[in-house]
Amino acid sequence: MRYFTKQQGQKEAVPVDLEPLGNDLYKLTVNGQTYQVDALMLEHGTMTMLVDGQSYSVEFEENGDEVGVLLRGQVSRFDVADERRLRLRAGSAAFSVEGKQLVTAPMPGKVVKVLVKVGDEVKEGQGLVVVEAMKMENELKSPKAGKVTELFAKEGTAVENNAKLVVVE
Amino acid sequence: MRYFTKQQGQKEAVPVDLEPLGNDLYKLTVNGQTYQVDALMLEHGTMTMLVDGQSYSVEFEENGDEVGVLLRGQVSRFDVADERRLRLRAGSAAFSVEGKQLVTAPMPGKVVKVLVKVGDEVKEGQGLVVVEAMKMENELKSPKAGKVTELFAKEGTAVENNAKLVVVE
């Protein structure tokens, strides 16, 4: 079974071949290297993973399509899909910063400023919307150069975590 | 809405009248006394309850029909049913130590000894089955005087928590 794992911040997805051997054992091949992995999922998104005798306590946090992986103090975020799912997604180009990009609220708060309007050309890193939470203002920036095609954010309104704010295409 | 609450170890169920007032507020009447209760259920079976300004942190633990209530260090166990449910149960007499009594394993372990056989007359407090767990033997006693009508326990077999062992009638 082949999975494609795209790490947040990376442009390319890395293929991983997974073969379940039963009894929580897996054969995993990535970048030409094969690992025998003993991975037991516990409750609350915790996994205990043994790889070549090394013990890793892994904590998962799902966030939409992405999963955050906390392992020995390091957090990495991956979007993992199998081939079929990848095909389903091909149209939306979610696996790359090319194409349509949705900017969402990273926390619940209040939209205090909207810096763009639909149709604006924006540069990568340009401020789009300012959200306030816990008395701090946070400017959300464009992940790519492009054009604002949709705008959900309204000044003065409260937004939930992950609320859609702007689409840049 | 009327509930009947039978505390473990008590023979009689106590009626409680509950009127939800909305916003986590309830009017509760028990033993002729009426309380205004602010009760907010949190996750993991925790409840924060305010009664006349007094604050109670309540922990619930469901165990079959019973719920264990931990409140300021004291654990009480109740079986609570509304009138309709009470009627449904009337046949099984679960609300009293009169009638059929099921003795279950209080923990996972191993049945090391079965002290009775079907048809035996037993006294209240008489040993029925010995279960071993964590190197300790625990004798399970009859909750009432009566006759052994069913026997599920087998010597030498492992049992899960709450496994049926003996029925005394």
Place this chain on the structure above:
Amino acid sequence: MPKIRKVLVANRGEIAIRVMRTCKELGIATAAVYSEADRAALHVRTADQAFFVGPPPSRESYLVQQRIIDAAKQAGADAIHPGYGFLSENASFVRACEAAGITFIGPPASAMDAMGEKTRARANMIKAGVPVVPGTTEPIATLEEARVYAEKIGFPVMLKAAGGGGGKGMRKVERGGDFDSSWRAAKSEAMNAFGNDAVYIEKYLEKPHHVEIQVFADQYGNTIHLNERECSAQRRHQKVVEETPSPILTPEMRAKMGEVAVKAAKAVNYVGAGTVEFLVDVHRNFYFLEMNTRLQVEHPVTEWVTGLDLVAMQIRAAEGEKLALTHAPEPRGHSIEVRVYAEDPARNFMPSPGRITYLRVPGGPNVRDDSGVFPGYTVPNFYDPMISKLSVWAPTRAEAIARAQRALSEYVVKGITTNIRYLKAILAHPEFIAGDYDTSFLTREHETLLGKEDPKLTEMALLASAVHAYQRDQKRAKSLPTAAGPGGGNGGVSPWKLALRRR
């Protein structure tokens, strides 16, 4: 004064719980107050009683004096503990408590007045003979006067344009020989830039450290200090890591600063726990910065090395008990506190309120967690995003750092983003380990502190994410009646489509 039997804690979060813990140990009943956003908060459940005081914004609830006092009356509380923040340094609230016949656990209103406003505090301290950052604050008329003043406060000095701001019109003078020319240049620059050549002089502090002294006084004028805390690991004047003893203090400096702090407290007839903050420059001169007339967030490190319970001492002082100590206890070992915040250091420390889905708190030897959260709790976005103060003790500083690292490595908070990794990076930074880090440390080293990825760990995380995806997909497949079981199959509706639809 009679014994206190019930305390209303006019605060929320970890500090409310901290105060209630000591009350419980002393056999004193507690009452909590809560805003609409805090009905589910832990401090409500920790107290014996709880009273609603208004809508989420603090100015409509926790800051409304009358509501707090009404709650205290309703509870029958004979005292109010204000915690820190909120009403803790509000002299008018202290007066309102007095008027209502309720003991305020803290200093008298007059001491708050004397220390409340910066320039008034500065004037009071100068009068008491406490060193303040030397400076004229008013423009100086002539070159001669200016030179004499500069020599008096000692070089280097800063010349600052009175009309300026934002760093403009500032000029550092290293030594006396440069003074005259610098003065003239500064004046002409000021004139060009602001149309106003007024210039004033302030002592230039090189690599300043923030070192504060804990003081404590009873109602009879007995005043002692309880050693220092080093709080130079700051970000935007927000303390992030605190420790005691300060790695830059000698026993002589400690004694001298302690003496000055006691002098400052006595000058305002202080009662209870207070903190005198100093700036210490590279030459180890120290200058009064301000006095916090309340319990400090970072008080646990002082408790670790002295064995004292500052909250219990506050209560006893409020009851009119005499101070049991006559001098500062010798600091024993070393303690470090780190503040765990719901924030994302990689995104400019953006707050990360939200629901804590899973929490595992460190344990084992000499680790203390002061926290107000629990699994299932939603960190509201109305208040300070600090979710825990983690403090440790060890015989030496190096061991304390190692222990803090170990404890942080056990801390798991899921559902929200925290600064745990950033805290580990601070503790691992050579400048922190060396001990001589000034208040610019965190800002200066920001990039380094964000850390780099370990490619080996990323690869392990990648393996884990693949197993996670596999198990997720298996579970989804199983939960669909038409799915063909493990391994997939393609009859019926695609599990993927269903899974996507469900979003």
Place this chain on the structure above:
Amino acid sequence: MPKIRKVLVANRGEIAIRVMRTCKELGIATAAVYSEADRAALHVRTADQAFFVGPPPSRESYLVQQRIIDAAKQAGADAIHPGYGFLSENASFVRACEAAGITFIGPPASAMDAMGEKTRARANMIKAGVPVVPGTTEPIATLEEARVYAEKIGFPVMLKAAGGGGGKGMRKVERGGDFDSSWRAAKSEAMNAFGNDAVYIEKYLEKPHHVEIQVFADQYGNTIHLNERECSAQRRHQKVVEETPSPILTPEMRAKMGEVAVKAAKAVNYVGAGTVEFLVDVHRNFYFLEMNTRLQVEHPVTEWVTGLDLVAMQIRAAEGEKLALTHAPEPRGHSIEVRVYAEDPARNFMPSPGRITYLRVPGGPNVRDDSGVFPGYTVPNFYDPMISKLSVWAPTRAEAIARAQRALSEYVVKGITTNIRYLKAILAHPEFIAGDYDTSFLTREHETLLGKEDPKLTEMALLASAVHAYQRDQKRAKSLPTAAGPGGGNGGVSPWKLALRRR
């Protein structure tokens, strides 16, 4: 001897994690071993490496010496820490480690041999001049010999039938004047009961306390004691609550017992951490009971009042470091440990293994939780049912008791039954509070310690259970498509029937 770089911890549960925590702080890598029942255990995740050693029963996994040594070799560990229990006092395992070139963190095999078997230990201690419970162990031939012996060891004495057992044929003699007649009566009783009139004499210990002395030695014969622990709160020889200092010890007794304990350790050329257990009678005579040649479960209380890390000291001693201390540190303040067990005191302390569905661990000042469990963990029924050691520190014993009560009141374990309420009852018992409780305390006061219901709290619990039932029913009603929403309604299938069917 070279520094230890990697330690295999040949144990499980809280003690494995305790050892790994210190290793982590010292920068030493750790390897865990686990049985089939422990794949999901926390010690596996806490270690850097983990190795499988066999099926759940300890004799097929944790006790199989060769498997442990093979795991250590595979891990490349240069040392093994045995924890307590399992192989920790097994001299042949120490020799096997030696043979494999792996450092055993503990005493040499010879010291274990000398202390391992009770009568041999007793003989060794008598030789070393350490007081043991006086007695002949062998029958005495004549009345005269017997009287002389009884006078030597001092009254009261017990006369015991050599052929007896289970309390039969025992006779207490209060004073010398009664001796002759008692001796004759005992002999005739013994003859009647067992057909054997052999009688021996043992000192009668009145209200014995279990007080133990922590000792520590390096490889060069430097041996010190680290004060005592009072462990008289026992049930079936199982310690439940431990504290230090012992409330019955004077500084003189501490010094005397410490000196004797050091003598005992030196007599067997002890190295590392060990504990010499004594019985102390009502007259404050003390007698050697046995020596535990390993780290003790209750070592945290010693760590609290001395500021030492005993595991770190064990590792340093194993590395060949010289002992840094020359004498016992003065105990600072007071520490109490309570053992939280998965057991039901109301049902004869029946073990309660099972899944922990929810866990909230106490925090705040001077509370230490040493635990090996987590929410979602299933306490297996193969091993000791202790799930946590909770210890606290405070300046005085009364404050330590209050703090332990406060901490226990914060402890929430759901899914299994624990003895938390029983522990609170012990700490609240007047005999415990008074401090002079002997080893019969828990058994004698069993009924009282099970506690009574507070009818007010029961009524509140009843209210809570009604709200719980209402919300449960609402939720069930909602999850049924045909249900008529809140308040019930009676169209379609009865939610009750469905709910019952689902069981």
